[in-house]
Amino acid sequence: MANQYLTLKIEHRGQIDILTMNRPEAMNALNKQLFSDLQNYYTSLQDNYDVRLVIMRGEGRSFCVGGDLNSSAFAEGEGREVQQYETQRQASSLIRLMRSCPQPIIALCHGPVCGGGFSLALAADVRIASTCARMNAAYIKIGLSGNDMGSGYFLPRLIGLSNASLILYTGRFVKAEQALQMGLVSDVVELEQLLESGLSLADEMLQASPLGLSLIHISE
Numbered sequence: 001m002a003n004q005y006l007t008l009k010i011e012h013r014g015q016i017d018i019l020t021m022n023r024p025e026a027m028n029a030l031n032k033q034l035f036s037d038l039q040n041y042y043t044s045l046q047d048n049y050d051v052r053l054v055i056m057r058g059e060g061r062s063f064c065v066g067g068d069l070n071s072s073a074f075a076e077g078e079g080r081e082v083q084q085y086e087t088q089r090q091a092s093s094l095i096r097l098m099r100s101c102p103q104p105i106i107a108l109c110h111g112p113v114c115g116g117g118f119s120l121a122l123a124a125d126v127r128i129a130s131t132c133a134r135m136n137a138a139y140i141k142i143g144l145s146g147n148d149m150g151s152g153y154f155l156p157r158l159i160g161l162s163n164a165s166l167i168l169y170t171g172r173f174v175k176a177e178q179a180l181q182m183g184l185v186s187d188v189v190e191l192e193q194l195l196e197s198g199l200s201l202a203d204e205m206l207q208a209s210p211l212g213l214s215l216i217h218i219s220e
Helices: 032-044 080-100 115-123 138-142 148-159 161-170 176-182 191-205 210-218
Strands: 008-013 016-021 053-058 105-109 112-114 126-130 134-136 187-189
Touching: 008 032, 016 032, 016 191, 032 080, 053 191, 080 115, 080 148, 105 115, 105 191, 112 115, 115 134, 115 138, 115 148, 126 176, 126 191, 138 161, 148 161, 176 187, 187 191
Parallel strands: 016 053, 053 105, 105 126, 112 134, 126 187
Antiparallel strands: 008 016
Protein backbone atom coordinates (compact mmCIF):
# COMPACT_ATOMS: atom_id res chain seq x y z
CA MET A 1 0.00 0.00 0.00
CA ALA A 2 1.30 3.45 -0.93
CA ASN A 3 2.38 5.71 1.88
CA GLN A 4 -0.56 7.99 2.65
CA TYR A 5 1.49 10.46 4.72
CA LEU A 6 3.47 13.39 3.34
CA THR A 7 5.89 13.72 6.26
CA LEU A 8 6.05 10.19 7.69
CA LYS A 9 7.51 6.90 6.55
CA ILE A 10 5.78 3.81 7.95
CA GLU A 11 7.51 0.44 7.75
CA HIS A 12 5.58 -2.64 8.85
CA ARG A 13 7.70 -5.40 10.34
CA GLY A 14 5.29 -8.07 11.40
CA GLN A 15 3.42 -6.68 14.39
CA ILE A 16 5.79 -3.71 14.74
CA ASP A 17 5.37 -0.36 12.99
CA ILE A 18 8.50 1.71 12.50
CA LEU A 19 7.30 5.30 12.28
CA THR A 20 9.90 7.73 10.90
CA MET A 21 9.31 11.48 10.94
CA ASN A 22 10.51 12.46 7.49
CA ARG A 23 11.41 16.15 7.24
CA PRO A 24 15.20 15.74 7.33
CA GLU A 25 15.82 19.07 5.59
CA ALA A 26 14.14 20.77 8.57
CA MET A 27 15.52 18.34 11.18
CA ASN A 28 11.96 17.01 11.51
CA ALA A 29 10.61 20.29 12.88
CA LEU A 30 6.91 20.08 13.62
CA ASN A 31 4.87 22.00 11.08
CA LYS A 32 1.14 21.77 10.42
CA GLN A 33 1.54 18.86 8.00
CA LEU A 34 3.70 16.78 10.33
CA PHE A 35 1.31 17.41 13.22
CA SER A 36 -1.58 16.35 10.98
CA ASP A 37 0.16 13.22 9.74
CA LEU A 38 1.11 12.17 13.27
CA GLN A 39 -2.45 12.77 14.47
CA ASN A 40 -3.88 10.71 11.61
CA TYR A 41 -1.40 7.89 12.19
CA TYR A 42 -2.02 7.61 15.93
CA THR A 43 -5.77 7.89 15.34
CA SER A 44 -5.52 4.94 12.96
CA LEU A 45 -3.95 2.84 15.74
CA GLN A 46 -6.81 3.24 18.20
CA ASP A 47 -8.67 0.18 16.87
CA ASN A 48 -5.81 -1.51 15.00
CA TYR A 49 -4.89 -4.72 16.78
CA ASP A 50 -2.67 -6.01 14.00
CA VAL A 51 -0.02 -3.51 15.10
CA ARG A 52 1.13 -4.33 18.63
CA LEU A 53 4.03 -1.93 19.08
CA VAL A 54 5.38 1.30 17.54
CA ILE A 55 8.99 2.39 17.18
CA MET A 56 9.17 6.15 16.62
CA ARG A 57 12.26 7.85 15.22
CA GLY A 58 13.45 10.72 13.02
CA GLU A 59 15.07 10.76 9.59
CA GLY A 60 18.41 12.50 9.15
CA ARG A 61 20.43 14.28 11.81
CA SER A 62 17.73 14.68 14.46
CA PHE A 63 14.83 12.97 16.17
CA CYS A 64 12.88 16.25 16.13
CA VAL A 65 13.95 19.81 16.89
CA GLY A 66 10.47 20.94 17.97
CA GLY A 67 8.09 23.44 16.45
CA ASP A 68 8.90 24.83 13.02
CA LEU A 69 9.61 28.49 13.75
CA ASN A 70 9.15 29.27 10.07
CA SER A 71 5.54 28.10 10.13
CA SER A 72 2.50 30.39 10.24
CA ALA A 73 1.98 29.73 13.96
CA PHE A 74 5.10 31.73 14.76
CA ALA A 75 4.71 34.41 12.11
CA GLU A 76 4.45 38.01 13.25
CA GLY A 77 1.35 40.05 12.57
CA GLU A 78 -2.40 39.77 12.75
CA GLY A 79 -3.79 36.38 13.71
CA ARG A 80 -0.63 35.09 15.36
CA GLU A 81 -2.37 34.39 18.67
CA VAL A 82 -5.08 32.37 16.96
CA GLN A 83 -2.52 30.37 14.99
CA GLN A 84 -0.51 29.64 18.14
CA TYR A 85 -3.63 28.58 20.01
CA GLU A 86 -4.61 26.20 17.20
CA THR A 87 -1.09 24.78 17.13
CA GLN A 88 -1.16 24.20 20.90
CA ARG A 89 -4.53 22.52 20.67
CA GLN A 90 -3.31 20.28 17.85
CA ALA A 91 -0.17 19.42 19.81
CA SER A 92 -2.11 18.54 22.97
CA SER A 93 -4.45 16.35 20.97
CA LEU A 94 -1.49 14.46 19.51
CA ILE A 95 -0.04 13.70 22.96
CA ARG A 96 -3.42 12.38 24.14
CA LEU A 97 -3.67 10.17 21.06
CA MET A 98 -0.24 8.73 21.74
CA ARG A 99 -1.19 7.87 25.30
CA SER A 100 -4.60 6.41 24.40
CA CYS A 101 -3.57 4.05 21.60
CA PRO A 102 -3.25 0.40 22.70
CA GLN A 103 0.29 0.02 21.36
CA PRO A 104 3.36 0.76 23.50
CA ILE A 105 5.69 3.30 21.88
CA ILE A 106 9.49 3.15 21.86
CA ALA A 107 11.19 6.44 20.96
CA LEU A 108 14.66 6.22 19.40
CA CYS A 109 16.31 9.54 20.19
CA HIS A 110 19.31 10.87 18.30
CA GLY A 111 20.76 14.30 17.67
CA PRO A 112 18.74 17.26 18.96
CA VAL A 113 15.51 16.26 20.74
CA CYS A 114 14.04 19.66 21.48
CA GLY A 115 10.80 21.36 22.48
CA GLY A 116 7.89 19.56 20.87
CA GLY A 117 10.23 16.74 19.84
CA PHE A 118 11.22 16.37 23.49
CA SER A 119 7.55 16.11 24.40
CA LEU A 120 6.97 13.42 21.77
CA ALA A 121 9.80 11.43 23.33
CA LEU A 122 8.36 11.95 26.82
CA ALA A 123 4.96 10.71 25.65
CA ALA A 124 6.51 7.43 24.51
CA ASP A 125 6.69 4.52 26.95
CA VAL A 126 10.41 3.88 26.58
CA ARG A 127 13.22 6.07 25.26
CA ILE A 128 16.53 4.77 23.93
CA ALA A 129 19.15 7.40 23.11
CA SER A 130 22.17 7.41 20.86
CA THR A 131 25.40 8.78 22.28
CA CYS A 132 24.89 11.91 20.14
CA ALA A 133 21.44 12.69 21.57
CA ARG A 134 20.86 15.92 23.46
CA MET A 135 17.49 16.94 24.82
CA ASN A 136 15.89 20.12 26.07
CA ALA A 137 12.56 21.73 26.84
CA ALA A 138 13.16 24.58 24.41
CA TYR A 139 9.79 26.27 24.96
CA ILE A 140 11.06 28.66 27.60
CA LYS A 141 13.72 29.86 25.12
CA ILE A 142 11.09 31.13 22.66
CA GLY A 143 8.67 32.73 25.08
CA LEU A 144 6.37 29.76 25.68
CA SER A 145 5.62 27.86 28.87
CA GLY A 146 7.96 25.07 29.89
CA ASN A 147 4.90 22.85 30.34
CA ASP A 148 3.95 22.62 26.67
CA MET A 149 2.72 19.36 25.13
CA GLY A 150 2.55 17.52 28.44
CA SER A 151 6.18 18.05 29.41
CA GLY A 152 5.20 19.50 32.79
CA TYR A 153 3.16 16.36 33.44
CA PHE A 154 5.52 13.64 32.18
CA LEU A 155 8.91 14.98 33.20
CA PRO A 156 8.48 15.09 37.02
CA ARG A 157 7.07 11.58 36.92
CA LEU A 158 10.08 10.32 35.02
CA ILE A 159 12.97 12.07 36.77
CA GLY A 160 11.56 13.77 39.88
CA LEU A 161 10.46 17.33 40.52
CA SER A 162 13.88 18.85 41.18
CA ASN A 163 15.50 17.58 37.98
CA ALA A 164 12.37 18.35 35.98
CA SER A 165 12.20 21.91 37.30
CA LEU A 166 15.82 22.51 36.37
CA ILE A 167 15.17 21.40 32.79
CA LEU A 168 11.84 23.21 32.40
CA TYR A 169 12.92 26.53 33.94
CA THR A 170 16.26 26.81 32.14
CA GLY A 171 15.78 25.04 28.83
CA ARG A 172 19.31 23.70 29.21
CA PHE A 173 20.40 20.65 27.23
CA VAL A 174 20.70 17.21 28.79
CA LYS A 175 23.17 14.91 27.04
CA ALA A 176 22.64 11.19 26.60
CA GLU A 177 24.68 9.90 29.54
CA GLN A 178 23.15 12.43 31.92
CA ALA A 179 19.70 11.48 30.66
CA LEU A 180 20.51 7.85 31.43
CA GLN A 181 21.63 8.70 34.96
CA MET A 182 18.41 10.65 35.54
CA GLY A 183 16.23 7.83 34.27
CA LEU A 184 15.03 9.93 31.35
CA VAL A 185 16.17 7.23 28.91
CA SER A 186 16.49 3.49 29.44
CA ASP A 187 19.66 2.91 27.46
CA VAL A 188 22.37 4.72 25.49
CA VAL A 189 23.88 3.07 22.42
CA GLU A 190 25.94 4.06 19.41
CA LEU A 191 23.93 5.65 16.61
CA GLU A 192 24.36 2.72 14.25
CA GLN A 193 22.95 0.39 16.92
CA LEU A 194 19.90 2.48 17.72
CA LEU A 195 17.33 0.78 15.49
CA GLU A 196 18.68 -2.68 16.34
CA SER A 197 18.32 -1.90 20.05
CA GLY A 198 14.77 -0.70 19.54
CA LEU A 199 13.81 -3.80 17.58
CA SER A 200 15.42 -6.08 20.15
CA LEU A 201 13.42 -4.45 22.94
CA ALA A 202 10.26 -4.61 20.84
CA ASP A 203 10.73 -8.35 20.26
CA GLU A 204 11.16 -8.86 23.99
CA MET A 205 8.00 -6.89 24.76
CA LEU A 206 6.03 -8.84 22.15
CA GLN A 207 6.59 -12.02 24.15
CA ALA A 208 3.81 -10.76 26.41
CA SER A 209 0.19 -11.54 25.63
CA PRO A 210 -1.46 -9.05 23.23
CA LEU A 211 -4.15 -8.13 25.76
CA GLY A 212 -1.66 -7.74 28.59
CA LEU A 213 0.62 -5.48 26.58
CA SER A 214 -2.26 -3.28 25.47
CA LEU A 215 -3.79 -3.01 28.92
CA ILE A 216 -0.51 -1.92 30.50
CA HIS A 217 -0.25 0.95 28.02
CA ILE A 218 -3.79 2.32 28.17
CA SER A 219 -4.09 1.95 31.95
CA GLU A 220 -0.97 3.99 32.78
